[in-house]
Amino acid sequence: MVRGKRRQFRFGRHYTAHKNLEMKLHLDRLVCVGLSQIVPTRWLQVKGNRLPILMYHGIDEAQSDRHPYFQTNTSMAAFRAQMQMLAERGYRGVSLEQALYHSSGDSGQLVVITFDDGYADFYDEAVPVLANHGFTATVYVVSDLTGNYRLTKGGKTFMSWADVRELSKYGIQVGSHTVTHGHLCKASDAQLKNELRHSKEDIEDGIGSPIDSFSYPYAFPEHNKLYIKRVRECLQMYGYKNAVSTIVGTANSKTDPYLLPRLPVNTFDDNTFLQAKLNGGYDWIHTLQYAKKICTARLA
Numbered sequence: 001m002v003r004g005k006r007r008q009f010r011f012g013r014h015y016t017a018h019k020n021l022e023m024k025l026h027l028d029r030l031v032c033v034g035l036s037q038i039v040p041t042r043w044l045q046v047k048g049n050r051l052p053i054l055m056y057h058g059i060d061e062a063q064s065d066r067h068p069y070f071q072t073n074t075s076m077a078a079f080r081a082q083m084q085m086l087a088e089r090g091y092r093g094v095s096l097e098q099a100l101y102h103s104s105g106d107s108g109q110l111v112v113i114t115f116d117d118g119y120a121d122f123y124d125e126a127v128p129v130l131a132n133h134g135f136t137a138t139v140y141v142v143s144d145l146t147g148n149y150r151l152t153k154g155g156k157t158f159m160s161w162a163d164v165r166e167l168s169k170y171g172i173q174v175g176s177h178t179v180t181h182g183h184l185c186k187a188s189d190a191q192l193k194n195e196l197r198h199s200k201e202d203i204e205d206g207i208g209s210p211i212d213s214f215s216y217p218y219a220f221p222e223h224n225k226l227y228i229k230r231v232r233e234c235l236q237m238y239g240y241k242n243a244v245s246t247i248v249g250t251a252n253s254k255t256d257p258y259l260l261p262r263l264p265v266n267t268f269d270d271n272t273f274l275q276a277k278l279n280g281g282y283d284w285i286h287t288l289q290y291a292k293k294i295c296t297a298r299l300a
Contacts, residue, residue: 029272031284032273032281032284032285049253050280051110052111052250053114054111055265056114058072058074058122059079059124060074063267071266071267071268073266075267082269082274085275087133092111093111093112093134094111094136094137095137100241113130113136113137114137115138116177117177118139118141118146120150121157122139122159123166138173139167139172140175141159142179142180142181143176143198143202144179145181146158146160148160148161150163164207174203176213176240178195179194182217183217185224192234193237196234200238212239213244214243215243216246219246219293221297222247243258245260247260247262247286248261248282249263249283250278261286
């Protein structure tokens with residue numbers, strides 16, 4: 001009898017958490033979708049061609065009880081549906097390198113697909129789906145978490161060097177996500193240089209080819225101009241040509257290549273929500289994002 005009650009309580013808690021997520025999602029989604037449908041498309045356009053850069057992390061069913069905006073996992077079913085939608089609507093899923101340096105003509109139908117952290121589920125789950133649609137992507141690996149065999153840390157399993165080398169067969173670009181996945185804005189000059197230099201060297205040794213793209217870990221402190229100056233100088237010093245951030249928005253021809261914004265995507269992005277993001281309907285959230293960073297910094 002006690003077991004039954006305990007099981008019922010657990011189910012109820014899970015159900016309540018799921019419903020709370022749905023309610024939060026509806027509010028987040030409502031503004032984005034509504035904006036993209038109500039505001040004239042020309043008002044959402046930016047100078048130069050719009051380039052949406054999607055930000056994924058893990059292909060995993062697990063979800064926390066946080067707001068959908070903060071979820072980093074995407075279920076296999078959701079990811080498959082998202083890639084199917086992109087293909088059906090004429091998008092070309094490409095790597096960052098292809099979008100910035102090798103593609104010609106109107107980039108309006110290009111979408112850059114990026115994955116942070118280098119989880120093994122990218123190799124096992126995402127790559128076959130991408131290949132099925134003829135899509136490529138860019139994956140950013142943490143060099144200390146990439147080994148001769150698959151390493152597991154914090155409940156997540158990471159690709160091995162053999163896995164990462166295999167990605168070239170699918171046209172996947174590899175970039176750096178630092179050595180240790182630390183907070184770079186808190187690092188000393190020596191630590192910052194170590195994270196950027198040695199991750200690049202380790203990855204190049206591991207895959208046998210050069211890399212030139214970087215992904216900043218954690219929320220990007222775009223209000224910290226001194227940090228931006230420091231990290232840009234280091235990136236340029238060690239031969240990086242571009243860097244993607246967690247700044248929300250779509251890129252265009254005027255965007256600083258070392259401060260490229262991205263669109264977070266996870267399980268909760270249905271076709272309508274994702275299309276609204278691609279159209280620029282989610283770019284407004286950057287204003288709130290930046291204001292929060294400023295307020296947090298001043299209070300600290």
